Amino acid sequence: MSDRILLDCGSGGRASHRLVADLFLKHLGNPELNRLNDAACLNLKSPLAMSTDTFTVDPIFFPGGDIGSLAVHGTVNDVSMLGAIPRYLTCGFIVEEGLETDVLARVVASMGTAAREAGVLVVAGDTKVVPRGMVDKIFINTTGVGEIFVDPTPSGDRARPGDAILVTGSMGDHGLAVLSTRQGLAFDTPVVSDAASLNHAIARLLRAVPEVHVLRDPTRGGLGTTLNEIAESSGVCCEIVDEAIPVRPEVRDGCSFLGLDPLYLANEGKFLCILPGELADAALDVLRGDPLCAGAVRIGTVTDAHPGKVVLTTRLGGARLLTMLEGEQLPRIC
Amino acid sequence: MHQTLLRQFRDPELCHTLLTRLRAELDGELRFMEVCGTHTVAIFQSGLRSLLPPQVVHLSGPGCPVCVTHESEVNAFLDLAGRPGVIVATFGDLMRVPGSRGRNLKSAQAEGARVAVVYSPPDALALARDNPGDTVVFLGVGFETTAPTVAGTVLMAREQGLSNFKVLAFHKLVPPALEVLLSDTEAGIDAFILPGHVSAVIGTEPYGFIASRFGKSATVTGFEPVDILESLLFLAQRRRQGRAEVKNLYRRVVSDTSNPRALEVMNRVFRPCDALWRGLGRIPDSGLEFTDEFEDVDAKRRYGLSIEECPPLPGCKCGEVLRGRLRPDQCPLFKKACTPAKPVGPCMVSTEGSCAAYYKYQVE
Numbered sequence: 051m052s053d054r055i056l057l058d059c060g061s062g063g064r065a066s067h068r069l070v071a072d073l074f075l076k077h078l079g080n081p082e083l084n085r086l087n088d089a090a091c092l093n094l095k096s097p098l099a100m101s102t103d104t105f106t107v108d109p110i111f112f113p114g115g116d117i118g119s120l121a122v123h124g125t126v127n128d129v130s131m132l133g134a135i136p137r138y139l140t141c142g143f144i145v146e147e148g149l150e151t152d153v154l155a156r157v158v159a160s161m162g163t164a165a166r167e168a169g170v171l172v173v174a175g176d177t178k179v180v181p182r183g184m185v186d187k188i189f190i191n192t193t194g195v196g197e198i199f200v201d202p203t204p205s206g207d208r209a210r211p212g213d214a215i216l217v218t219g220s221m222g223d224h225g226l227a228v229l230s231t232r233q234g235l236a237f238d239t240p241v242v243s244d245a246a247s248l249n250h251a252i253a254r255l256l257r258a259v260p261e262v263h264v265l266r267d268p269t270r271g272g273l274g275t276t277l278n279e280i281a282e283s284s285g286v287c288c289e290i291v292d293e294a295i296p297v298r299p300e301v302r303d304g305c306s307f308l309g310l311d312p313l314y315l316a317n318e319g320k321f322l323c324i325l326p327g328e329l330a331d332a333a334l335d336v337l338r339g340d341p342l343c344a345g346a347v348r349i350g351t352v353t354d355a356h357p358g359k360v361v362l363t364t365r366l367g368g369a370r371l372l373t374m375l376e377g378e379q380l381p382r383i384c
Numbered sequence: 385m386h387q388t389l390l391r392q393f394r395d396p397e398l399c400h401t402l403l404t405r406l407r408a409e410l411d412g413e414l415r416f417m418e419v420c421g422t423h424t425v426a427i428f429q430s431g432l433r434s435l436l437p438p439q440v441v442h443l444s445g446p447g448c449p450v451c452v453t454h455e456s457e458v459n460a461f462l463d464l465a466g467r468p469g470v471i472v473a474t475f476g477d478l479m480r481v482p483g484s485r486g487r488n489l490k491s492a493q494a495e496g497a498r499v500a501v502v503y504s505p506p507d508a509l510a511l512a513r514d515n516p517g518d519t520v521v522f523l524g525v526g527f528e529t530t531a532p533t534v535a536g537t538v539l540m541a542r543e544q545g546l547s548n549f550k551v552l553a554f555h556k557l558v559p560p561a562l563e564v565l566l567s568d569t570e571a572g573i574d575a576f577i578l579p580g581h582v583s584a585v586i587g588t589e590p591y592g593f594i595a596s597r598f599g600k601s602a603t604v605t606g607f608e609p610v611d612i613l614e615s616l617l618f619l620a621q622r623r624r625q626g627r628a629e630v631k632n633l634y635r636r637v638v639s640d641t642s643n644p645r646a647l648e649v650m651n652r653v654f655r656p657c658d659a660l661w662r663g664l665g666r667i668p669d670s671g672l673e674f675t676d677e678f679e680d681v682d683a684k685r686r687y688g689l690s691i692e693e694c695p696p697l698p699g700c701k702c703g704e705v706l707r708g709r710l711r712p713d714q715c716p717l718f719k720k721a722c723t724p725a726k727p728v729g730p731c732m733v734s735t736e737g738s739c740a741a742y743y744k745y746q747v748e
Contacts, residue, residue, distance in 0.1 A: 233503060308503070309735075361747055366396050366609055368431020370745040376724035 055149045060179030069177065073155055077162035078141075078172040090173035092138055095197050099134035101125055102193040110157065110187050112231045114224075114243030115318075117190055118157035122164035123247045123318055124269065125194040130249040131265040131321065133203045133256055134196035139165065140174040142191040147182045157188060168247035170194070196249075200256050204265040209284035213263055213352040214330035216323040218251070218337055219244065219345035220296040221273050225315025226304050235308075239300040244319030251340040255323070258336045264324035271375050272314040276322060277360045278374040288360045290350030290372070314375045324352060389636075393608030394430070402613035407437050409620040415441040415572055416619060417565070417708050419558060420579035421448030421736025426607045428745035440616060443571065443708035444738030446561055446664060447579055449526040450477050451706060451730040451737045454660035455696065457554045458483040460689045461523055464552060465489060466497035467687065471515060473508035474523040476501045481733050484694040505537035512541070512549040521683045524553035529581040531555040531672055532646035535653035538681050552683035553672060556659055558582050559590045560670035566598040571708035575619040576602035577612065580634045585650075587642035588632045595628040606634045653678050660693060662730060663703025702729035705738055712739040719743060 058065035075084060082090050103124045110117040121141065129136040141161065145154060165172055202208070227243040230236075248267065256262060264284075268276040273295070277288045297312045305312045319342060325333055330348050337346035355361065360372040392398075418424060424444045427433050433442060446452045462483050465472045472489070479489045479501065493499040498518075502508045505522055512520035524534045534551060541549040558579060565573060578591060583604040594602045601622040603615040615633055622629055632640055652675065659671025674682040683689065696703060699717055704710035712718055712731065722728040724740055731739035 356747065359747075362431075364429075364431030365394060366399050366431050366435060368434040369747050370428055370431050370434065371747055373744045 099132040101128035115245040118160035119164040121190040125192040129194040129196040133200035136196035207283040208263040215350040218343035222312030222315035224318040246319035417443040418577040419445040419447040448736040450734035465492040550683040555672040663706040700729040712742040
């Protein structure tokens with residue numbers, strides 16, 4: 051194979067076949083994918099959960115992960131949030147002409163490792179190579195399918211007054227890791243992305259406490275935006291306590307330096323769980339038994355005080371709204 | 385600032401003690417204005433606003449650099465963005481500020497203008513180095529806090545022989561604006577909390593007129609709840625004693641004298657000029673323009689940009705808000721025609737704007 055990805059690699063001809071055989075099948079191969087049919091034959095029980103996401107992260111390698119593993123974690127997590135066991139993934143690559151083949155190989159190998167760890171099979175894929183400058187290195191779309199094993203499924207419109215609001219660990223790690231790498235900023239204590247597949251932790255949680263009302267992973271827009279979506283969909287108020295929300299000191303300091311709010315930064319390895327208040331302790335016990343959720347805590351309560359709003363109790367004991375993020379967070383002037 | 389030290393300035397117990405003392409000291413309504421967007425956000429974000437006694441009336445002044453950037457100046461940014469061979473470099477919070485026809489840098493970017501969001505003026509310099517065939521124009525907005533850094537970057541550009549780095553400078557100076565506010569009797573401002581960052585550059589001496597000519601007290605203050613409460617307590621005490629004083633309560637960062645190095649750099653590159661402030665109009669000697677030595681860096685001259693004074697946006701009351709005459713939620717457009725998604729005026733656009741702070745933080 052050439053040491054750079056050429057337009058030929060997306061042509062469908064021999065170069066494409068070499069890429070598939072030498073790279074994709076090497077890292078992602080499994081009996082279904084290896085058949086190289088036009089479509090995959092899946093063995094699933096209904097009902098099914100399905101989700102799709104496209105990953106365009108810049109830079110494609112960041113502390114704690116890369117675009118390949120992220121593309122697996124992101125979709126695995128989205129499928130899992132519906133109370134489903136993710137089974138199969140598809141992946142579509144849009145690659146910029148001239149990308150080093152080694153870079154693509156590292157990304158695909160990382161996807162393979164992430165998929166194996168999550169226990170999902172990549173069963174279909176597609177690669178397009180576009181002229182230099184039309185995309186930034188590599189974009190990846192993944193679609194996931196999973197089997198739902200709880201009824202009713204957790205859903206953003208099921209939060210009820212009296213429910214407890216839990217998060218499984220520190221907020222903002224992924225967002226700040228990517229942002230600081232993009233800007234070439236080095237902090238005294240390196241900030242590392244939390245990107246991880248949460249399906250095993252969620253399966254354990256739901257088997258022990260199936261009465262969970264809402265599961266969400268606070269990705270883009272962070273905790274603030276996600277809670278607002280839930281408050282709006284459920285017509286309830288999410289009252290949270292600032293002091294209870296876990297944020298690593300290095301993330302808090304980095305955000306303070308850049309004028310960002312960690313509660314709006316993306317997380318890729320944490321989730322938010324809303325369930326009847328009396329089950330909170332049981333859920334926390336289960337969650338803390340999983341290394342990915344060891345920092346699980348209760349951060350607040352669902353009430354009917356201000357329907358559709360998120361109210362934050364500050365460290366001083368004052369109250370303020372935590373509104374939905376408008377656009378992207380941008381650095382301020384002073 | 386060391387986090388352990390900062391925690392002391394956020395100590396809830398100390399804050400509650402100060403609140404109790406403040407309540408005891410109040411002899412009536414105390415209308416205080418902060419003149420710094422970071423203070424605006426700090427007061428809301430800490431939840432302090434919801435804990436202040438009702439007699440303490442919080443007014444947000446023209447302390448957000450984005451909010452005071454005049455429509456005519458935004459029009460000049462938009463006039464520049466999209467010109468062939470120009471990359472506009474800007475801090476992010478200017479991206480959504482509307483000009484007089486509702487366009488902003490984000491829409492200009494979508495139409496093909498090359499706009500780069502940078503975190504510091506030296507980032508814009510690096511951009512100029514990386515794009516030798518283009519001219520990078522940095523949008524110089526901000527108060528005495530930002531101007532020395534921009535001036536320092538201009539000096540660096542000269543040292544490095546980078547002739548493709550220009551600045552469109554609309555910097556503003558805080559003390560002249562305070563004079564305008566104090567002369568405005570309608571707002572009835574009793575006292576000021578002065579900007580900590582600006583004061584770190586200019587010291588406290590330039591604020592002396594607040595007490596000597598206008599008989600009002602003011603403090604230079606940090607951004608933690610304890611800082612702000614200590615200031616309010618001081619201001620209430622002075623009012624009760626019938627005395628006026630300007631006091632530096634931010635000595636861990638601000639000295640009474642100026643930062644001579646910063647001022648030297650700023651004054652070498654810039655000289656005072658009349659400036660347009662959104663909401664406050666033209667204020668003599670309240671802006672900065674390039675000295676003759678640096679006229680080659682001046683994007684206004686390089687691109688022949690004329691700053692046409694245009695009327696304020698119809699219905700927008702940002703000017704009244706910035707003067708302390710109107711609370712954001714008293715503006716007829718607030719939360720109706722004017723929201724962060726579709727801001728009419730800059731006080732709703734900027735993350736440090738008072739309207740945005742009300743919208744974002746105020747629990748009804």
